Amino acid sequence: MRVVVIGGGAVGAAVALFLRQLGGAAVEVQVLEPDPTLARSSSALSAGSVRQQFSNAVNVQMSAFGHQVISQAAHWLGVDGAPVDVGWVPGAYLFCASAAGAPVLQHNHAVQRGAGADVALLAPADLAARFAWLRCDDLALASLGGAGEGWLDGEAWARALGAKARALGAQWRRDSVVGLQARGGRLVAAQLASGAVLAADAFVNAAGPWAGTVGALAGLPVPVHARRRTVFALTCPTPLPPTPLVVDASGCWFRSEGRGFIGGWSPGDGDADPDDLPLDQPDLAQFDERLWPALAHRVPAFEALRLQHAWAGYYEVHPLDHNALIGPHPQCANFWLCNGFSGHGLQHAPAAGRGLAELLLTGAYRSLDLSAFSPQRVLAGQAFVEQAII
Numbered sequence: 001m002r003v004v005v006i007g008g009g010a011v012g013a014a015v016a017l018f019l020r021q022l023g024g025a026a027v028e029v030q031v032l033e034p035d036p037t038l039a040r041s042s043s044a045l046s047a048g049s050v051r052q053q054f055s056n057a058v059n060v061q062m063s064a065f066g067h068q069v070i071s072q073a074a075h076w077l078g079v080d081g082a083p084v085d086v087g088w089v090p091g092a093y094l095f096c097a098s099a100a101g102a103p104v105l106q107h108n109h110a111v112q113r114g115a116g117a118d119v120a121l122l123a124p125a126d127l128a129a130r131f132a133w134l135r136c137d138d139l140a141l142a143s144l145g146g147a148g149e150g151w152l153d154g155e156a157w158a159r160a161l162g163a164k165a166r167a168l169g170a171q172w173r174r175d176s177v178v179g180l181q182a183r184g185g186r187l188v189a190a191q192l193a194s195g196a197v198l199a200a201d202a203f204v205n206a207a208g209p210w211a212g213t214v215g216a217l218a219g220l221p222v223p224v225h226a227r228r229r230t231v232f233a234l235t236c237p238t239p240l241p242p243t244p245l246v247v248d249a250s251g252c253w254f255r256s257e258g259r260g261f262i263g264g265w266s267p268g269d270g271d272a273d274p275d276d277l278p279l280d281q282p283d284l285a286q287f288d289e290r291l292w293p294a295l296a297h298r299v300p301a302f303e304a305l306r307l308q309h310a311w312a313g314y315y316e317v318h319p320l321d322h323n324a325l326i327g328p329h330p331q332c333a334n335f336w337l338c339n340g341f342s343g344h345g346l347q348h349a350p351a352a353g354r355g356l357a358e359l360l361l362t363g364a365y366r367s368l369d370l371s372a373f374s375p376q377r378v379l380a381g382q383a384f385v386e387q388a389i390i
């Protein structure tokens with residue numbers, strides 16, 4: 001069997017890795033990626049954070065597998081005994097809620113505990129005792145993660161997944177897909193920018209924010225939208241201990257990064273044009289207008305916050321329910337989607353890649369049932385909503 005994977009970010013690399021691990025030499029895997037630097041890829045531009053705190057059990061379980069791969073990187077990603085460093089820093093998420101948000105936090109907590117996550121609910125008095133730098137008087141509840149959360153270097157992560165996939169026999173080709181040819185309701189070949197034509201039995205869309213554009217090449221709708229997200233790198237002259245990744249009740253977030261901090265906010269802005277996703281155009285106005293006031297309210301020491309620099313990347317958002325689309329396209333059985341992770345695809349890449357490989361090669365999920373992510377639900381109009389979106 002020949003499989004073409006379109007996109008060589010963390011998701012495409014994980015798909016390739018597990019296709020080879022499961023299928024061995026019987027599966028020829030070609031990964032098409034035009035940019036070996038991954039400079040515009042979400043994987044390299046992300047905040048690189050891993051959490052257990054979702055509103056759906058399967059998302060918790062996907063993160064748990066992601067964390068397993070990270071914490072046992074030598075086992076899962078090691079090549080010829082060389083050490084694997086993805087820049088992992090164990091940490092925690094701290095979701096803060098006002099009285100209005102507390103019931104959602106309680107509901108999510110029950111789901112997370114049911115899925116085996118190490119999480120604890122904290123009342124304002126516990127919070128104040130534990131995090132003296134945090135303003136708690138307008139908070140009703142918080143949820144703090146334990147083992148299984150932290151952050152890594154997204155680019156190193158994508159590269160490590162890719163290196164393992166290549167060691168297992170997947171081939172990388174520096175090229176982009178500019179056309180997808182169909183015959184009899186199935187895709188038969190990819191046309192490449194170089195002029196080459198690549199015939200295959202299955203095609204996997206792992207193009208991140210460009211997923212919709214790749215779908216259009218096949219004449220098939222893929223309802224994934226690119227939305228700009230800016231990450232701000234900050235310093236604070238007032239010394240603070242390392243902080244968890246705090247998701248404030250306002251929706252703004254921040255966490256320690258080295259000796260400083262990073263932070264951001266997800267605006268409800270419109271879609272970007274996936275054919276024109278410029279690099280290095282962070283929305284700097286967000287800092288003064290939105291982020292700084294919210295962070296200074298939550299952490300009084302942040303009144304003196306200093307903006308060092310900022311960057312922008314693109315979330316690949318599936319607006320129906322903010323959950324991924326994993327599985328064959330409803331209108332084309334050999335066009336596989338692994339898209340629309342809405343800001344948590346880095347940590348879910350291993351589980352998504354493993355699941356897609358299982359379904360593609362054996363016809364069923366073997367390790368973790370990902371059928372809730374089936375693209376069929378879009379046709380049926382059945383949302384599978386993830387509420388804990390940052």
Ligand SMILES: Cc1cc2nc3c(=O)[nH]c(=O)nc-3n(C[C@H](O)[C@H](O)[C@H](O)COP(=O)(O)OP(=O)(O)OC[C@H]3O[C@@H](n4cnc5c(N)ncnc54)[C@H](O)[C@@H]3O)c2cc1C
Pocket residue numbers: 006007008009010011012013032033034035038040041042043044045046047048049050154175176177178206207208209210214229230231312313314315316338339341342343344345346347348
């Ligand atoms: C600012 C920001 C913060 C984030 N924070 C987190 C976080 O803390 N934790 C987390 O888990 N996730 C986070 N994410 C989300 C995460 O980064 C993505 O979900 C994940 O990286 C998606 O990986 P991918 O491989 O699908 O996409 P990408 O990494 O974007 O890779 C897609 C690749 O497809 C290639 N491609 C595009 N078109 C074609 C074509 N026609 N032919 C061939 N190749 C093509 C591109 O060159 C690109 O390299 C964040 C994202 C952003 C933008």
